[in-house]
Amino acid sequence: MKRIFTIFALAALAAACSGPSFELGKVPDSKSPKYSVTPDPDSPNIIRFTFEEEQVSPFWKIRKPDGGYLESSSRDFTLRYFMKGEYDGTLTVYGSGGMGEPVPFTFMVTDNDPVVQKLTGDGEQKVWVWNWSEDGHFGEGARDAQAPDWWPVAAWEMKDFAMYDDELSFVTDTWEYVLDTKGKIYADGTVLTLIDPEGFPEGGSYRGTDVEYTQPEGQKWGLYADENGKLWLSFTDGGFPSYPCCPSAMGGAYEVLELSDDTLFLKYDTGSDTYGSWFFRFVLKGTQPQTGGGTPGEPGQPDTPSMTEMEKNLTTNKDLSQKVWIWDQTTKGHYGEGDKDALEPNWWPVEPYEMKNYSMYDDELEFRFDDHAYILRSNGYVYCDKAALPAMGHEGSVATDIEYSQPEGQSWEIVEENGVNYICFSEMAFPSAIPVPAALGGKYRILALTEDCLYLRLQTSYDSWYFRFVPKK
Numbered sequence: 001m002k003r004i005f006t007i008f009a010l011a012a013l014a015a016a017c018s019g020p021s022f023e024l025g026k027v028p029d030s031k032s033p034k035y036s037v038t039p040d041p042d043s044p045n046i047i048r049f050t051f052e053e054e055q056v057s058p059f060w061k062i063r064k065p066d067g068g069y070l071e072s073s074s075r076d077f078t079l080r081y082f083m084k085g086e087y088d089g090t091l092t093v094y095g096s097g098g099m100g101e102p103v104p105f106t107f108m109v110t111d112n113d114p115v116v117q118k119l120t121g122d123g124e125q126k127v128w129v130w131n132w133s134e135d136g137h138f139g140e141g142a143r144d145a146q147a148p149d150w151w152p153v154a155a156w157e158m159k160d161f162a163m164y165d166d167e168l169s170f171v172t173d174t175w176e177y178v179l180d181t182k183g184k185i186y187a188d189g190t191v192l193t194l195i196d197p198e199g200f201p202e203g204g205s206y207r208g209t210d211v212e213y214t215q216p217e218g219q220k221w222g223l224y225a226d227e228n229g230k231l232w233l234s235f236t237d238g239g240f241p242s243y244p245c246c247p248s249a250m251g252g253a254y255e256v257l258e259l260s261d262d263t264l265f266l267k268y269d270t271g272s273d274t275y276g277s278w279f280f281r282f283v284l285k286g287t288q289p290q291t292g293g294g295t296p297g298e299p300g301q302p303d304t305p306s307m308t309e310m311e312k313n314l315t316t317n318k319d320l321s322q323k324v325w326i327w328d329q330t331t332k333g334h335y336g337e338g339d340k341d342a343l344e345p346n347w348w349p350v351e352p353y354e355m356k357n358y359s360m361y362d363d364e365l366e367f368r369f370d371d372h373a374y375i376l377r378s379n380g381y382v383y384c385d386k387a388a389l390p391a392m393g394h395e396g397s398v399a400t401d402i403e404y405s406q407p408e409g410q411s412w413e414i415v416e417e418n419g420v421n422y423i424c425f426s427e428m429a430f431p432s433a434i435p436v437p438a439a440l441g442g443k444y445r446i447l448a449l450t451e452d453c454l455y456l457r458l459q460t461s462y463d464s465w466y467f468r469f470v471p472k473k
């Protein structure tokens with residue numbers, strides 16, 4: 001029975017192989033198809049593509065305004081190009097006999113669309129800044145929202161982060177995108193690994209924070225409309241408009257909700273119903289209202305009202321961004337001990353880098369003006385001298401690093417007593433190192449407070465301790 005089945009199968013296979021065969025036939029012989037690629041007489045930024053052959057059909061592959069390619073079998077259609085330059089494409093003819101070889105072509109868009117000048121400026125380069133004086137200038141919302149309905153950021157709400165000093169420029173001809181961040185940006189926690197992989201290793205979970213940032217060279221921008229007429233602003237090579245809200249937004253395309261002579265309003269759809277969309281509203285530099293009298297010569301930059309000179313030196317950089325203090329570790333005496341009335345550490349002036357084996361030099365101090373919040377970023381550990389260990393809930397007889405997580409709500413203030421200025425910390429707050437229990441929530445005399453130096457002394461009934469910091473660059 002098995003042998004009979006085998007013979008039957010072979011016979012069936014032979015019959016199938018000897019049946020009729022089918023071929024496509026001859027390939028179309030038109031090597032120079034009749035077609036045209038021409039600008040519209042009334043709107044030179046609209047390019048018309050027309051196929052004029054009969055009995056065969058076209059297959060177009062055309063460089064789109066966004067840099068990608070459009071594939072179409074239409075015989076007559078148009079595309080609108082906002083940016084001048086040379087573009088390319090191919091036309092392939094096909095019919096019942098198959099497909100011919102692709103025929104390459106190029107075409108020129110001779111002028112920028114008028115809407116480009118609204119973004120770049122005409123002659124004088126436009127510079128865009130956050131519209132920080134208006135509610136809703138930043139935030140998050142639903143994917144179909146036209147404004148940040150989940151988290152509408154209030155006017156001036158993000159002043160403690162490295163955002164409001166950012167400046168955006170869109171250069172014509174070279175199509176270069178310039179993001180001047182003054183060295184730091186405020187970034188979403190999801191992108192920190194991409195921006196600073198050493199500081200934020202993969203696998204971690206991070207919250208949004210300020211991070212050092214230098215824009216890579218060669219980032220470009222593009223302005224284009226899709227098939228439905230919706231306007232888009234795209235970035236290349238990881239570019240983004242001031243705040244990177246998620247990984248896909250770095251080098252992504254942003255919907256242009258508004259583009260006028262003095263307003264640029266963008267939306268980025270994350271593609272997720274959970275994370276929704278982010279919104280970014282910018283205005284021309286110099287058009288923001290002044291606050292607190294404004295900064296002379298810089299009407300477009302906000303100035304926090306009622307700030308004394310000492311408070312300004314303590315909290316604010318020249319560009320009005322939040323100042324961050326770090327140890328002046330290269331200077332002898334940046335930390336140490338002295339006698340009760342000394343104005344310098346005459347007992348133990350710490351040498352440059354002497355404390356490098358302890359958890360001190362990575363600490364960062366911020367004194368925020370608006371709510372007088374004190375922020376100590378200690379990376380999980382602080383240096384504690386043996387005399388202060390019990391006050392921190394630890395045992396031991398030698399100075400060491402201890403685990404530390406700053407409690408919420410710590411604050412600072414500057415007070416004057418008998419002509420002497422002090423920084424007073426709230427309960428259990430301290431400036432990086434803890435030499436004695438009195439350092440916790442202590443009153444520190446200001447020996448120097450300039451744009452570039454913060455020098456403090458903590459006096460006890462027996463001795464004095466000294467702390468010298470400089471701004472983080």
